[in-house]
Amino acid sequence: MNHTPDPTPAARATVAADAVPLASGWLRWLPGLHVLLHYRRDWLTKDLVAGLALSAMLVPVGMGYAEAAGVPAIHGLYATIIPLLVYALLGPSRVMVLGPDSTLAAVIASLILPLAGGSVERAVALAAVLALLSGGFLLLIGFARLGVMADLFSKPIRLGFFNAIALTVIISQIPKLLGFSATANGSVERVIVMAQGFMDGRGNPAALIVGLACLAIILGLRRWRPNWPGVLVAVVLATMVSAWFDLAETQGLDVIGEVPPGLPVLTLPFADVTLADLRVLAPGAAIIALLAFANTSVLSRALAARSGQRVNPDQEMLALGGANLATALMQGFPISSSNSRTPVAVAAGARTQLASIVSALVIALLLVLAPTLVKDMPQAALGAVVITACISFADWPGMFALLKQRRIEFMLAVASFLGVVFFGVIEGIAGAIALSLLVMVWNAWHPYYTVLVRVHGRKGYHDATRHPEGSRVPGLVLFRWDAQLFFANADLFREALLLAIDEAPTPIQVVIVAADAVNDIDVTAADMLAELDHELEARGIDLQFAGLKGHVRDLIMRYGLSPRFDRDHFHPTVGNAVNVYRQQYEVDWKDWDER
Numbered sequence: 001m002n003h004t005p006d007p008t009p010a011a012r013a014t015v016a017a018d019a020v021p022l023a024s025g026w027l028r029w030l031p032g033l034h035v036l037l038h039y040r041r042d043w044l045t046k047d048l049v050a051g052l053a054l055s056a057m058l059v060p061v062g063m064g065y066a067e068a069a070g071v072p073a074i075h076g077l078y079a080t081i082i083p084l085l086v087y088a089l090l091g092p093s094r095v096m097v098l099g100p101d102s103t104l105a106a107v108i109a110s111l112i113l114p115l116a117g118g119s120v121e122r123a124v125a126l127a128a129v130l131a132l133l134s135g136g137f138l139l140l141i142g143f144a145r146l147g148v149m150a151d152l153f154s155k156p157i158r159l160g161f162f163n164a165i166a167l168t169v170i171i172s173q174i175p176k177l178l179g180f181s182a183t184a185n186g187s188v189e190r191v192i193v194m195a196q197g198f199m200d201g202r203g204n205p206a207a208l209i210v211g212l213a214c215l216a217i218i219l220g221l222r223r224w225r226p227n228w229p230g231v232l233v234a235v236v237l238a239t240m241v242s243a244w245f246d247l248a249e250t251q252g253l254d255v256i257g258e259v260p261p262g263l264p265v266l267t268l269p270f271a272d273v274t275l276a277d278l279r280v281l282a283p284g285a286a287i288i289a290l291l292a293f294a295n296t297s298v299l300s301r302a303l304a305a306r307s308g309q310r311v312n313p314d315q316e317m318l319a320l321g322g323a324n325l326a327t328a329l330m331q332g333f334p335i336s337s338s339n340s341r342t343p344v345a346v347a348a349g350a351r352t353q354l355a356s357i358v359s360a361l362v363i364a365l366l367l368v369l370a371p372t373l374v375k376d377m378p379q380a381a382l383g384a385v386v387i388t389a390c391i392s393f394a395d396w397p398g399m400f401a402l403l404k405q406r407r408i409e410f411m412l413a414v415a416s417f418l419g420v421v422f423f424g425v426i427e428g429i430a431g432a433i434a435l436s437l438l439v440m441v442w443n444a445w446h447p448y449y450t451v452l453v454r455v456h457g458r459k460g461y462h463d464a465t466r467h468p469e470g471s472r473v474p475g476l477v478l479f480r481w482d483a484q485l486f487f488a489n490a491d492l493f494r495e496a497l498l499l500a501i502d503e504a505p506t507p508i509q510v511v512i513v514a515a516d517a518v519n520d521i522d523v524t525a526a527d528m529l530a531e532l533d534h535e536l537e538a539r540g541i542d543l544q545f546a547g548l549k550g551h552v553r554d555l556i557m558r559y560g561l562s563p564r565f566d567r568d569h570f571h572p573t574v575g576n577a578v579n580v581y582r583q584q585y586e587v588d589w590k591d592w593d594e595r
Helices: 009-018 025-029 031-037 041-069 074-090 102-116 120-144 147-152 155-178 187-199 205-224 230-244 275-307 313-329 342-347 354-369 379-393 396-405 407-423 425-445 490-502 523-538 550-558 574-585
Strands: 449-454 461-463 476-481 510-514 542-546
Touching: 025 031, 031 074, 041 074, 041 102, 041 155, 041 230, 041 342, 041 354, 041 379, 074 120, 074 313, 074 354, 102 120, 102 155, 102 275, 102 379, 102 425, 120 275, 120 313, 155 187, 155 205, 155 379, 155 396, 155 407, 155 425, 187 407, 205 230, 205 379, 230 379, 275 313, 275 342, 275 425, 396 407, 407 425, 449 490, 461 574, 476 490, 476 574, 490 510, 490 523, 510 574, 523 542, 523 550, 542 574
Parallel strands: 476 510, 510 542
Antiparallel strands: 449 461, 449 476
16 A cells, blocks of 8 residues: 655645635535635746646557547547536645556457457447446446445456556557557457568558657656656657658558547447447446546545645545546546656646646637647657556556565466456456455455463463464463454364364363454354253363353343353453363462462
């Protein structure tokens, strides 16, 4: 988990200076508008500069991610303008930037391209419907406060997923660098097709040179000049070279070409979408909503902690859902928060969402007044932009670190990775979540348990397997159970406790269950306890509990076990239970602190 340091005194002073009154009434639902209504003149210059700097990055990135998602590049700009404006009104974060996201691109492409059948128009419509469905799920999360669903994406699953997405998207973009298309159903088949095409001489040298040069510029500036806009520099240079030497005509370089001038128009995307399409898209939209929720929540909390402000997570989801609904109606596709463009706005000095509004207006003016500026932009350059984005969010060291930390977690990450690469995004994620739930059930089914002993010179009672030198109280077994008791592990509890009794070095009179970790007992487990107590009673052994929570004791009583377990069978702590036992049975044993 990322740790965000507390704000410095200077940062806290800036937060105090930027503070606005708390919203009340209907403005609570429009926090961005509330901030703009309390706008301060000294913020204007910084927001304008930040908006201009941000727009220079949003254009190539949005177009590149649109291509990766399987729709024409122009729709990446549509999916950039609309979310920026919607979030500026609805969003609780002062500097969050929304737009097309590289981690969602492969999910979108895997869902819409098989259904599109090669039709660009149908791909656009399906992408818009996917955004509409994703927006609906996000609104549901916000209104119903269902953010807990994002916990299904554990760290191993996220690591495997993001690394698989990075590899999948990189493989899908390599043909742009090679200068030819490689249509295939999966990543493995695409690699084979690319290799065959390259060996057959289908590659375009100009595309390869432009793509590799853009990669070198972006990665080089990221390493040695991190404050420079590497993406902008690379794409502008590539576009200028393409236009100056007319590489599209002379070398056959694939470029963006003419883009439709003007702003996106309101469109209902359901015309060519069938009920069968919706059944395929709905599960994917739920996955997209959860991914967008997880990414946005983490980024929002980090920004809020760094600035000393508070952000309502439910309002964050409502804003994100509203932005997806709006972009769906304006020829866009699913969007999320941006971990790469938000820091650009922060570094440029953005104070409010006016910076995002400025960026949206700049891109809108580009579409209206100068759409031909991007017609010579090489597809290889956009491919390089997407590839470098994937390199930045892939985390191979983190994935392999799991191998040292916990192998089962590493196996979950590998399962998520292989599932996405070989079977598809939705299938891979669903399989990894299913495995994660199975591991959770297995851990509850086979929890940790041990016998407790007294260790010389140390307070309390400790695990006998870790302290074999510890001493036991004669005639007493202290048995610790580290989980709830329910139908799946009830028999294991009984067998483990009886084994502890049989392996005790002296005849046993009392068994005390250290039950601090037992937070629930179901009916099946309660029946097992009654049978176990009857069996132990026949052997002259009394079953007692220490540290059992009040509500769990109430459950035992509610199950009708009060005749077997009265108040004398429950002790507040293990130490108290041992003292009571020693008083009742007059055990000839002295603790280390009594000697």
